[in-house]
Amino acid sequence: MKVGVVGAGSIGLLFAAYLSRKFDVTVYTRTKAQAKEINTHGILVKKGAGRKEYLVNALPFGEWQAREDLSIITVKQYQLAGILAKINQWSALPKNLLFLQNGMAHLQQIETILNGNLFVGSVEHGATRENFNTVSHNGMGVTNVAVFRGDLQPLRQFIAAAPKDFPFVYQEQYNQMLVKKLIVNAVINPLTAILEVNNGALIDNFYYYQVAEKLFKEITLILALKNESEYFQQVLDICRKTADNRSSMLKDIEANRVTEIDAILGYILAEAKKQKKEAPLCQSLYLLIKGKETNKGGIVA
Template identity: 65%
Template sequence: MKVGVVGAGSIGLLFAAYLSRRFNVTVYTRTEAQASEINKFGILLKNSGRTISFVTALPFSEWQGMEDLSIITVKQYQLDDIIGRILQMPAEPENLLFLQNGMGHLEKLQSLAVPNLFVGTIEHGALRENSYTVSHNGFGVTNIAVFRGDSNQLFRFISSAPEEFPFVFKERYEDMLLNKLIANAVINPLTAILKVENGDLIENPYYLKVLDSLFTEIAAVLELDNAQSDLERVINICRTTAENRSSMLKDLEANRLTEIDAILGYILAKANKQDRKVPLLESLYYIIKGKENGGREVVK
């Protein structure tokens, strides 16, 4: 089975390294320089040890979507370029798996005529150290569900994936993405602003009060049916990933754009439609936006 991995950030490198153990993998990079280095050195994966995976790397401009499954690992704010590329292809791909945070990308996917569209959420922690090295510092699973189309190719992929890098099929993509959105909306902005690891949010009683207040606003906007259970799940994620640094924190530290628009921005838009006041959520959103690129307007 041929698998394309579009994007060679931390998640793209992580997926390409593990999936190359069972599949014929091609990774598509933003620059020709990164593709050249991956082809020369392979992908160095650091977990409990070190392994090198040799894959084919090509610049994104050469992606035609001809693999049996293409996995889109770029950040949500980079999706417009991906979707524009797909719409310009002579023949649209058959099977695409999108792995983005938030839920704002669902509307974008409606524009695609791709027969089989899948979406997923990632529980792994990863850090890209250079153009071809990735550190796997948080083990979990990848949840995937059908957004539209036939699940046969998805099950074929899941059944062949490496056991040490598991994929879990979910019946309802809405529930899967909502659960991830709630966790991201609480944990990511708080850890990014406070510059702390996930576990600090529940170990520090004052941070925990802020976490609870933020969750209360989010639960009201999303009209959660079982808010207490959802809160306990968020707290448990903080506990089980206590030493993890959130992706939003790492993005700010690296002076990159964050996915705040796809996460808090999505919830804030819903709150505005409901004419609901969410002062804490709104404040955190603007603080993160202010930290991006020193508060200057950026072109996405």
């Protein structure tokens, strides 16, 4: 089975490396320089004290035509426009696409793809890209996947053939799966990015914990969640499990990159507006992150 991984950030490198053990993988990079580095030296995965190199074929994104049996789209939500523009230029549309973006704002974007099987997923792994071909695997997890539109069978075949120590778990309902990840991201990411703390600080610090709890309650009212305690327990469990990790949003701020705040809190604020509900905490955190992006040079105001 041939697999294409579109995007060579932390998640793209991690997936390309692990999946290359079972599949014929090609990773598509933003630059020719990164593709050359991967083709020359492979992908180096650092996990604890271990180091392992994986030989993976790499091509610049301009050469992606989705001819593989499955294309896994790992770019961030705000980068999807370029991906979709390319897809919509093709006369023959790709067969199977798996989208691994945070938040839920990307669902409206991928609806514009007219044909093919569309899958979505949520990633529980922790990873940090250190350079063009090196990724640190900071936290082991699973990748939950579901059918957004189309035939389930290709996804089932992929799950069955994937490495057992890098598992993919099928979920019946994509909406519930993404909501769970959205809530975790909406609580942990903006707070850690603003406070500039590791994930564990949100439960270790009494005052930070109270803010996280209030933010969670505001989000549950907007999303009309049932079983609130289960969702909040999931947030706490992730904070404990990744206590020493820095959230992706914090790492984006530190690296002067645009964050995924629009895909996460932006989506929740849009839902609040539809329902004519107040969301003062979400609104304040959203604006603070946008302010940090501007100050860091990640985006032009």
